Amino acid sequence: MSNANLPATTRKGKGDDLVTVGSQDYVTMTIADHLFGIPVLQVQDVLGHQRITRIPLAPPEVAGALNLRGRIVTAIDVRQRLHLPSRAKDKPGMSIVVDLRGELYSLMVDSVGEVLSLSAQDYERNPATLDPRWREVSTGIYRLNGQLMVVLDVPRLLNFANLEAALG
Amino acid sequence: MDDLLSEFLTETNENLSVLDVELVRLEQNPNNPELLSNIFRLVHTIKGTCGFLGLPRLEKVAHASENVLGKFRDGELVITPEAVSLILQALDTIKSLLAVLEATEAEPPGDDLPLIERLNLCAEGKLAPAPAAPAAPEPPALSKAEAERQAMLAELDALWDATPGPDATPAAAPGTALTPVAAEPEAPVPSQNLVVHEAPEPPAPVKAAAPAPSAAPASGMGGSVAEDGGTKESSVASQTIRVNVDLLENLMTMVSELVLTRNQLLQILRSQKESEFAAPLQRLNHVTSELQEGVMKTRMQPIGNAWAKLPRLVRDLAHELGKKIDLQMLGADTELDRQVLELIKDPLTHMVRNSADHGLETPADRLRSGKSETGRITLNAYHEGGHIIIEIQDDGRGLAIDKIKAKAIQNGLATEGELAGMSDQQIIQFIMKPGFSTAAAITNVSGRGVGMDVVKTNIEKIGGTIEIKSVFGRGSTFVIKIPLTLAIVSALIVECATERFAIPQISVVELVRAAADSEHTIERLKGTPVLRLRNRLLPLVSLQTLLRLESEDGKQRGDDDEAFIVVTQVGTYTFGIMVDRVFDTEEIVVKPVSPILRHIEMFSGNTILGDGSVIMILDPNGIASATGEMAMGETGAKDTSTVHAARQDDKMALLLFRAGDGAPKAVPLSLVARLEDVDLASVEMSNGAPVVQYRGKLMPLVPIDPNFQMGSEGRLPVLVFADGDRSMGLVVEEIVDIVEEKLVVQLTAERPGLMGSAIIAGKATDVIDAGFFLTQAYKDWFGNAEESLGDDRAARVLLVDDSPFFRNLLTPLLSVAGYEVTAVETAADALALCEQGEDFDVIVSDIEMPGMTGFEFAETIRRGSRWQDVPMVALSSHATPRDLDRGRQVGFTDYVAKFDRDALLYALQQTLSDQKGAA
Known part of the structure; x- marks a missing residue:
């Protein structure tokens, strides 16, 4: 259990080059009936419902903090970040844990789907008319059978408000 | 053996074995820059540590090798087997030197000029470039190193012999350890020059010619020594192993x-009545505790490790600066966390350097000012309540306030006007500002203006504080207070609006339960909550408001609800944090908060509790500065340290109110016991004066303005002054605010009842003389003190305080209490009175005074002056236990916090009656 994140740590950061490779593996997730994907190599863990500690005075996108095997993980409310309405309280969500510059973040989503291997042929740049707030965090769109999948860019997703200032 | 030395031996031996292997690999892959830079780094480390430990012979060899490697790295030299052999040979020399070092704890005498010579030659690219050189054993594998070395030694000897240097004796040749070498120090210079001219040619032929003669003795000696070293090396090495810090950190996690898991298991066990798991779990419990303790210990190191290089540094500085310096180090075995140790190393070095350079005078100057020629720097480290205190003290010239002032003006840090209003203590703080240096000239050592600010920042980064005390002409003391470990703190777990938070135990003074039915109730002054605590008003901060927490039912809690007050102290500022519940204290592992959250200054970190949940750790400093800003209405006071530092001065909480004429009025909050709202309908007249029934007693009401007509309806705010079971109400019109400000009485009032005027919250404000109104209500308000004196003669009190405000406040207060008061401004004035033959029954002295401080004053008095038996009471705004101790040590009979009127009167009474009892 405790070393489950080791392989992922060593391989992280390689998922950015999506267009060049023939096919890419994505962890899919749904948020408010939209399908999103994150390159599988960036994902450290998938968690079920977690007890989250609220953090007062934190930016609204920060849902709180949780304990993942002795490490403190900052939980990000992805709905808030994508300007979607909050999830109904009675529905338990799931989380995808990602690593950014050595810090762990847990992306709170509605549900996590299967891992899809997608071909570059189905890949497309963001349409120019896409909501700019989504364009900011997405690197492109995959055309799936009967559905579109938005590829989320983790560093950009986590770069909200004062994060940059805080890091600087 | 010295810890440091054995550590060095272990480390260096390890590095050397790595180097052996790496060098061989390098020879096979000369184009691997990574390998090369690793080798360079290792040799550099060896050189560095040798220099650091004062091992010149080793250092020279390592230095010469490093030069060659540096050339390799920069591509100026091609890596040849000869060069590699030479380096290996140098390493062998180092090894043999180390062996002697280990056996005798000293470097063998002599030097290794021939080897160094050759290394230098090599660095200049003059070493037989021909690949066909007789360095025959091609792959100098580890097993063949010995043979290789012999060959090279031979070459070396031959070269040396062939070099027509002035001191070309064969005895100087073997670069091995035990031979005492008689080479003159000057030898290398001329010989080098000569060799440079001839170099390209001669080495090769001689090498071939003369391997035999000197090879035998050299190898004989070197070999045995090296073997000796080999066995010894393992003996030292086996006692310690070097472990990657990351590994320890992981272990810790x-x-x-x-x-955590154990705690969960124990919790489950508690809920089961009988379980077969009980015994094994108990064992697990113990083992886990011991394991935890053991892992913690791996992080602790004696502070002496950080001091190790200071004696050398001070010695060198003394030479460079022409001063005589005696460095004393006390408490070197005080242990603290490795991480903290690393972080304070540089600041400490810097401060010692500062003391030596700026602090201490030249011997001549010292003699002139009547001190001994040798200046002293004392380092003292000790534990105090979960903290480590490090004092750096010098008996030098002290900080020149005037110079600091001039410099502050020059650098635009403050205007002359601002400086005039500052205490010396505040002015001293300027040396912590960036770009501030008082050294008249920039020396090699210090004075570049990067320094104290960096020191301060570094210390504050690890949650420490730094304090400066300085007396001009007597020296300076820097007191650094740092946490024992950054990793583990004891914290109080509290709850507010269903969320739990941890407050570091170290800043918690006490806990108070406040509820409608308890003796403590939260009261509000214009919305600001306060608590009466032992006849004082404690400013309160609502955690819920501060953190903008919403309670579940969405409404703010009422003041009558049960609440707990965590009385917190930051510096000298005490305030209460209101929380809903208080749980236990827990040992917590502090983890830094995520970068996204670092801008929130209310939190110093976060942690995982025993039950596995994440909890935020509150930062009392952040809370104090946030609320301090609120209270003072100051903007831009982001730097908590300045707020903190300023607070140590004469700042005090003042209650602002309106009464009588338009000017706002102020009274020190600490004098006010309670604030009441009196229903005018309940005011009765007694003996011609208005009174009100209050807590089953009659409380006289005194208006500020004698002509003020109380109405008969509505309510009026009343400031209640209480003493024992008596209380008096001062009727005012409106309570305005509570501010924390430095009180400087600028205009002295002629009117009775007013102490004078001051600028408070940007407005001219009358400061009222509470003592006057107290006697208005009860002529014998301070009667208790009078009675207990029981003597016809009034006791004479000498009051020493530099602040006119305090003199103005205390003189009438003490007079009213029946003492005969003489007030002087400085300790020097007081000593003059002593000279003049005045006598007093008791001396009340301030501590922070310009010139001679209270402590020194007491010492002077106690050191056989005419007054040596007169009891002394210290009066200070710093009433920490340490100050108390210090006060007792220097001879104060008692120590009272400034503005604690009751405590002062009590202390005087007590002191005098003790004195009488003793007499």
Whole structure:
């Protein structure tokens, strides 16, 4: 259990080059009936419902903090970040844990789907008319059978408000 | 053996074995820059540590090798087997030197000029470039190193012999350890020059010619020594192993997890009545605790490790600066966390350097000012309540306030006007500002203006504080207070609006339960909550408001609800944090908060509790500065340290109110016991004066303005002054605010009842003389003190305080209490009175005074002056236990916090009656 994140740590950061490779593996997730994907190599863990500690005075996108095997993980409310309405309280969500510059973040989503291997042929740049707030965090769109999948860019997703200032 | 030395031996031996292997690999892959830079780094480390430990012979060899490697790295030299052999040979020399070092704890005498010579030659690219050189054993594998070395030694000897240097004796040749070498120090210079001219040619032929003669003795000696070293090396090495710090950190995390799991198991066990798991779990419990303790210990190191290089540094500085310096180090075995140790190393070095350079005078100057020629720097480290205190003290010239002032003006840090209003203590703080240096000239050592600010920042980064005390002409003391470990703190777990938070135990003074039915109730002054605590008003901060927490039912809690007050102290500022519930204290592992959250200054970190949940750790400093800003209405006071530092001065909480004429009025909050709202309908007249029934007693009401007509309806705010079971109400019109400000009485009032005027919250404000109104209500208000004196003669009190405000406040207060008061401004004035033959029954002295401080004053008095038996009471705004101790040490009979009127009167009474009892 405790070393489950080791392989992922060593391989992280390689998922950015999506267009060049023939096919890419994505962890899919749904948020408010939209399908999103994150390159599988960036994902450290998938968690079920977690007890989250609220953090007062934190930016609204920060849902709180949780304990993942002795490490403190900052939980990000992805709905808030994508300007979607909050999830109904009675529905338990799931989380995808990602690593950014050595810090762990847990992306709170509605549900996590299967891992899809997608071909570059189905890949497309963001349409120019896409909501700019989504364009900011997405690197492109995959055309799936009967559905579109938005590829989320983790560093950009986590770069909200004062994060940059805080890091600087 | 010296810890440092054995550590060095272990480390260096390890590095050397790595180097052996790496060098061989390098020879095979000369184009691997990574390998090369690793080798360079290792040799550099060896050189560095040798220099650091004062091992010149080793250092020279390592230095010469490093030069060659540096050339390799920069591509100026091609890596040849000869060069590699030479380096290996140098390493062998180092090894043999180390062996002697280990056996005798000293470097063998002599030097290794021939080898160094050759290394230098090599660095200049003059070493037989021909690949066909007789360095025959091609792959100088580890097993063949010995043979290789012999060959090279031979070459070396031959070269040396062939070099027509002035001191070309064969005896100087063997670069091995035990031979005492008689080479003159000057030898290398001329010989080098000569060799440079001839170099390209001669080495090769001689090498071939003369391997035999000197090879035998050299190898004989070197070999045995090296073998000796080999066995010894393992003996030292086997006692310690070097472990990657990351590994320890990981271990630490795992142990923390184990502890959590154990706690969960124990919790389950408690709910079961009888379980077969009980015994094994108990064992697990113990083992886990011991494991945790053990892992913690791996992080602790004596502070002496950080001091190790200071004696050398001071010695060198003394030479360079022409001063005589005696460095004393006390408490070197005080242990603290490795991480903290690393972080304070540089600041400490810097401060010692500062003391030596700026602090101490030249011997001549010292003699002139009547001190001994040798200046002293004392380092003292000790534990105090979960903290480590490090004092750096010098008996030098002290900080020149005037110079600091001039410099502050020059650098635009403050205007002359601002400086005039500052205490010396505040002015001293300027040396912590960036770009501030008082050294008249920039020396090699210090004075570049990067320094104290960096020191301060570094210390504050690890949650420490730094304090400066300085007396001009007597020296300076820097007191650094740092946490024992950054990793583990004891914290109080509290709850507010269903969320839990941890407050570091170290800043918690006490806990108070406040509820409608208890003796403590929260009261409000214009919305600001305060609490009466032992006849004082404690400013309160609502955690819920501060953190903008919403309670579940969405409404703010009422003041009558049960609440707990965590009385917190930051510096000298005490305030209460209101929380809903208080749980236990827990040992917590502090983890830094995520970068996204670092801008929130209310939190110093976060942690995982025993039950596995994440909890935020509150930062009392942040809370104090946030609320301090609120209270003072100051903007831009982001730097908590300045707020903090300023607060140590004469700042005090003042209650602002309106009464009588338009000017706002102020009274020190600490004098006010309670604030009441009196219903005018309940005011009765007694003996011609208005009174009100209050808590079953009659409380006289005194208006500020004698002509003020109380109405008969509505309510009026009343400031209640209480003493024992008597209380008096001062009727005012409106309570305006509570501010924390430095009180400087600028205009002295002629009117009775007013102490004078001051600028408070940007407005001219009358400061009222509470003592006057107290006697208005009860002529014998301070009667208790009078009675207990029981003597016809009034006791004479000498009051020493530099602040006119305090003199103005205390003189009438003490007079009213029946003492005969003489007030002087400085300790020097007081000593003059002593000279003049005045006599007093008791001396009340301030501590922070310009010139001679209260402590020194007491010492002077106690050191056989005419007054040596007169009891002394110290009066200070710093009433920490340490100050108390210090006060007692220097001879104060008692120590009272400034503005604690009751405590002062009590102390005087007590002191005098003790004195009488003793007499």
